[in-house]
Amino acid sequence: MASQDISKNVYSVAAAPFWHCGKTLQSNMIQTLLALLPVAAMAVYRYGFDALSVMAWACLTAVVTEVLVQKLMGQEPTADDFSALVDGLLLAFLLPATVPAWMVVVGSAAMIILGRMVFGGFGGSPLSAPAVGWGILAISWPDFMDLNGMLLKWDLIEPLSELKYFGLDAIANVSPVSQLLGDNLGALGASQAGLIILAGVYLMSRGILRWFIPVSFLAGVLVAGLIYNLIDPQAYASPIFHLLSGSTLLAAFFLMPYPSSSPAWRLPMLLFGFFGGVMVVIIRTYGIYPDGACFAVLLANLGTPLFDLIQPKPFGGR
Amino acid sequence: MMKLRLNTSVEIKGSLQDVPVPSVVRIPLQKKHKSVVKKKQIVGRGQVIAENPSKSAYNIGFVHSSIDGMVEEVLPDAIVIGPIPAPKEGEAAPVPARPEPCAEMDTLANEELSRKLLELGVDTSRFHATRTLIINGLNPEPGVVVSEQLVKDAQETLKAGLQVLERALKPGTVKLVVASGKQISLHGCTTVNSSDVYPATIDPVVVHAATGAERPDNVDIISIAELYLVGRVAETKLPLTETVVSVGEKVFLVPAGMPVQDLLDAAGVPHGTDQKITLGGPMRGVALYDLSTGVPKACTAVTMVPEGLFPPVQPNPCINCGECVLVCPARIQPGMLSRYAEFNMFDEAGSRHVGACLECGMCTFVCPANRPVMQYLLLAKAQLAAKDDMVSTCRLQD
Numbered sequence: 001m002a003s004q005d006i007s008k009n010v011y012s013v014a015a016a017p018f019w020h021c022g023k024t025l026q027s028n029m030i031q032t033l034l035a036l037l038p039v040a041a042m043a044v045y046r047y048g049f050d051a052l053s054v055m056a057w058a059c060l061t062a063v064v065t066e067v068l069v070q071k072l073m074g075q076e077p078t079a080d081d082f083s084a085l086v087d088g089l090l091l092a093f094l095l096p097a098t099v100p101a102w103m104v105v106v107g108s109a110a111m112i113i114l115g116r117m118v119f120g121g122f123g124g125s126p127l128s129a130p131a132v133g134w135g136i137l138a139i140s141w142p143d144f145m146d147l148n149g150m151l152l153k154w155d156l157i158e159p160l161s162e163l164k165y166f167g168l169d170a171i172a173n174v175s176p177v178s179q180l181l182g183d184n185l186g187a188l189g190a191s192q193a194g195l196i197i198l199a200g201v202y203l204m205s206r207g208i209l210r211w212f213i214p215v216s217f218l219a220g221v222l223v224a225g226l227i228y229n230l231i232d233p234q235a236y237a238s239p240i241f242h243l244l245s246g247s248t249l250l251a252a253f254f255l256m257p258y259p260s261s262s263p264a265w266r267l268p269m270l271l272f273g274f275f276g277g278v279m280v281v282i283i284r285t286y287g288i289y290p291d292g293a294c295f296a297v298l299l300a301n302l303g304t305p306l307f308d309l310i311q312p313k314p315f316g317g318r
Numbered sequence: 319m320m321k322l323r324l325n326t327s328v329e330i331k332g333s334l335q336d337v338p339v340p341s342v343v344r345i346p347l348q349k350k351h352k353s354v355v356k357k358k359q360i361v362g363r364g365q366v367i368a369e370n371p372s373k374s375a376y377n378i379g380f381v382h383s384s385i386d387g388m389v390e391e392v393l394p395d396a397i398v399i400g401p402i403p404a405p406k407e408g409e410a411a412p413v414p415a416r417p418e419p420c421a422e423m424d425t426l427a428n429e430e431l432s433r434k435l436l437e438l439g440v441d442t443s444r445f446h447a448t449r450t451l452i453i454n455g456l457n458p459e460p461g462v463v464v465s466e467q468l469v470k471d472a473q474e475t476l477k478a479g480l481q482v483l484e485r486a487l488k489p490g491t492v493k494l495v496v497a498s499g500k501q502i503s504l505h506g507c508t509t510v511n512s513s514d515v516y517p518a519t520i521d522p523v524v525v526h527a528a529t530g531a532e533r534p535d536n537v538d539i540i541s542i543a544e545l546y547l548v549g550r551v552a553e554t555k556l557p558l559t560e561t562v563v564s565v566g567e568k569v570f571l572v573p574a575g576m577p578v579q580d581l582l583d584a585a586g587v588p589h590g591t592d593q594k595i596t597l598g599g600p601m602r603g604v605a606l607y608d609l610s611t612g613v614p615k616a617c618t619a620v621t622m623v624p625e626g627l628f629p630p631v632q633p634n635p636c637i638n639c640g641e642c643v644l645v646c647p648a649r650i651q652p653g654m655l656s657r658y659a660e661f662n663m664f665d666e667a668g669s670r671h672v673g674a675c676l677e678c679g680m681c682t683f684v685c686p687a688n689r690p691v692m693q694y695l696l697l698a699k700a701q702l703a704a705k706d707d708m709v710s711t712c713r714l715q716d
Contacts, residue, residue: 009591012625013605015693017679018594019322019460020628023686025637123637123687210644264640264651314674315522315648316533 025122028208029082032254035199036089042195043188047097047154051188055092057101061108062088069117083122084112090130090254093189094247094294095137096147103144107137119260127301128258131251131294138289147290150185158185159245160290163237171237179244190247190293200253209253212269213262217252218243220277228285242281246291251280255294261301268307275307276300326457327466327497327514334471334562335570337584343384344396344612345575351381353397359389360402362414364557366437367397375432376446379439379615384559384573386414396612399575419555423482431486438551439558441616445538451489452528452539453480453507455496456519459599462619464562465542467569469502472546477505479549489538493528516601517647517678543618564619575612578620582609587622594623601679633660634687642681642691648674652681656694664705667698675699 043051066084067077079085091111095104111133119125125132138145147158159179162170178184180194189196203209225239242248247255256262256276263272276296283292347353351368355361361383368381383399391398405411426434428447436442457465468476480492484506494507497514512518512527521539526532540548543562551558563572565585572581578597582589589595589609596603597614600621613620642652650671658667672695681691 009609011591011593011595011605011607011609013607014594014631015605015690015696016596016598016603017601017682017692018596018603018605018621018623018628019600019683020631020688021322021684022628023684024629024688025634025686028686121635123635123639259640260638262640264638264643264653266644269640311651312649314650314671315526315676316674317671 025081025083029086031206031208032086032203033082035202039093039189039192039195039199040089042182042192046182047188050097053101054095054097054099054104054188055089057104058092058108059085059088061105062112065109065112066117069113073117075121078121087111087129091133093250094130094134094187096145096150097188098149098153099144103137103141107133110136123260125260126304128255128261128297131255131297134294135298147185147187154185156185160284164290168235168237171241174241176240176244187247190250193244193249196249196253209257212266213257213273214252216270216273217256217277220274221248221280224278224281228281236285242284247293248280251293251297255297256300261304263304263307265308265311268310272300272304272307275303324460324516325514326460326516326519327500328463330463330466330470332568334467335568337570337572337576337581339385340573340576340580342398342400342577343573343575344398344577344610345381345384346396346612346614347381348378350378353392355389355392355397357389357392360412360414361389361399362386362416364417364559365415370436375429375436376442377436378443379436379441379558382439382557382559384575417557421555423552423555427485428488431482435486435548435551439615440548440551445487447487448490450529450537451483451487451492452525452537453492453494453504453545454521454524454539454541455494455502456512456514456524458519458541458618459601460516461621462564462599463567464564464569464618468542468546468562472549475549475553476542476545478552479545480505482548482552495524495528517676517680520676520678522676523647558615561613561615561617563613563617572613574615577610577612578606579609581613581620589622592625594625596621596623601683602677629688631682631688631690634689636689637687639686641684641686645680645684647678648676650674652691652695655698656689656691659694659698664698664701668702672698
């Protein structure tokens with residue numbers, strides 16, 4: 001039979017599609033790390049060894065905790081997709097340089113366990129894991145998390161605390177350029193506003209980050225900031241100040257678009273981002289914490305299932 | 319890694335090429351077909367070898383031998399036809415009977431003509447009389463250049479095919495959909511421009527582009543390749559025994575049932591077991607394990623995909639990134655649906671419109687977790703269909 005001569009060569013089969021865009025979780029995370037590298041370098045340049053130590057502890061603890069918990073849960077270890085490393089680094093970016101190492105370890109471990117592993121791992125979490133880690137630390141040890149603690153070591157001011165405790169006059173000298181360059185006290189990475197924007201734009205240009213959430217989040221901050229500013233320019237800071245201060249930009253580009261905790265459709269993403277952005281300004285204005293960005297992220301995360309209910313009709317649906 | 323482009327429109331350089339007549343063909347049959355030949359029977363090119371028992375004018379077409387030869391094997395899914403053995407001493411060589419051109423073609427119309435086309439091997443199962451007819455002039459998938467090749471090389475045949483279809487179906491309007499920027503017209507058609515970026519080239523999306531309605535129930539769609547085959551029948555008045563297949567950058571007119579191995583050899587394309595070989599394009603094709611498989615009449619391409627070029631698809635957990643949602647032309651949530659299917663929650667998948675899936679494969683294409691997203695969706699659809707089948711069988715037994 002003719003077919004038998006040829007069938008010596010058996011080809012491997014698969015189900016269509018046979019092409020793939022080539023992006024994997026691992027490659028996306030490597031790109032993200034690459035984008036965050038300048039931010040980390042700038043943090044080390046500004047805050048020296050303290051910054052390095054905080055980032056190292058956060059990353060190490062995140063990866064090790066994930067492996068340990070995965071072993072406990074009987075899952076395959078996924079440290080090689082670098083998502084835990086990215087989360088650890090993002091958490092470190094939210095912390096002041098003076099935070100003690102034990103706290104970084106506790107925060108990072110809590111982030112992995114409560115922010116990720118209890119929901120089954122990366123991608124299952126309904127909350128942005130770094131924001132969860134930050135929230136736990138900020139509520140448990142507010143004194144250590146106070147960015148003003150860094151005043152002892154560095155002769156700079158933290159714009160948001162100044163605004164909170166001393167009013168608008170105290171930040172009259174804080175120019176947007178100094179904020180962009182990270183020339184004020186602040187969380188390690190979050191205060192490097194210019195480089196965070198660069199990192200976000202880089203990721204968007206590589207198609208790893210979608211513009212919907214960051215842009216609508218920043219629009220929300222600007223609109224809410226502008227409204228307050230218009231109500232009373234003597235009492236409320238300018239929208240640009242809100243945009244560049246605290247963790248707004250880090251939240252816009254990295255915490256809000258956290259994959260599992262953000263909606264998937266276009267319109268819900270825009271609403272979600274805008275809601276988060278507005279909440280940043282509201283929490284900063286009325287809350288007891290100087291910076292509300294992470295709380296705004298967590299709050300918006302809670303709304304994700306609701307935003308995701310806004311769905312288009314399926315193709316041909318009536 | 320090579321840069322993938324999902325644009326399907328290309329500059330056509332070569333022309334439609336012929337291939338040497340193969341000595342052996344494996345002509346694929348569908349389940350409905352009933353073989354009408356026996357083993358060792360001598361058949362001529364164009365002779366009916368399997369019929370469709372249905373009497374309808376709109377159904378899958380008859381199957382004809384694509385070469386002169388002897389039936390070697392009658393299998394449930396294929397008929398193998400090999401060379402005629404040399405006659406024994408003193409016997410006259412058997413003469414394969416080729417059918418005469420069908421003269422009635424010019425006089426028939428409407429359903430009778432459709433039935434004739436069916437008997438001549440044209441698949442009429444998707445046609446209906448008096449509906450809007452849309453001709454999909456977009457290349458079906460990236461790397462498959464059949465449509466634009468035929469539009470360039472075979473205007474006359476396409477015109478003949480269209481005229482026959484107009485007589486057979488009396489369509490209300492005929493629209494031709496081509497890639498934006500291409501100035502193409504076909505006799506009597508309104509030309510509509512559309513995006514050529516996959517998945518804008520698949521039939522339901524093209525219908526939407528042409529009519530502005532999603533899944534309208536008064537529209538038939540036919541691809542340029544299918545129209546060309548109708549045109550071949552109209553021109554030659556002989557049964558349809560060929561198909562147009564895109565291999566690499568070249569397009570060939572191939573006898574139906576030609577083994578893929580022979581086609582690849584004729585095309586001069588290097589191939590080996592370090593590649594996946596698929597019938598159809600890279601997004602919706604069917605992978606072959608055996609290159610002796612015959613090219614079916616509905617085939618538009620043979621695609622080679624090197625192994626290891628792409629990250630392997632694995633049952634990784636979904637990370638909820640939403641990439642699949644953004645690319646899905648059916649506006650469903652493939653990621654969520656794939657998880658329902660993964661955990662056997664098919665009814666949930668059904669109530670969340672898995673049925674709207676257009677099976678374009680974009681969700682698997684973009685998935686950064688490398689999940690077999692569309693494969694899960696297909697599983698859910700198959701399970702739901704099987705369940706519906708069972709339910710309707712039970713009802714009949716009441």
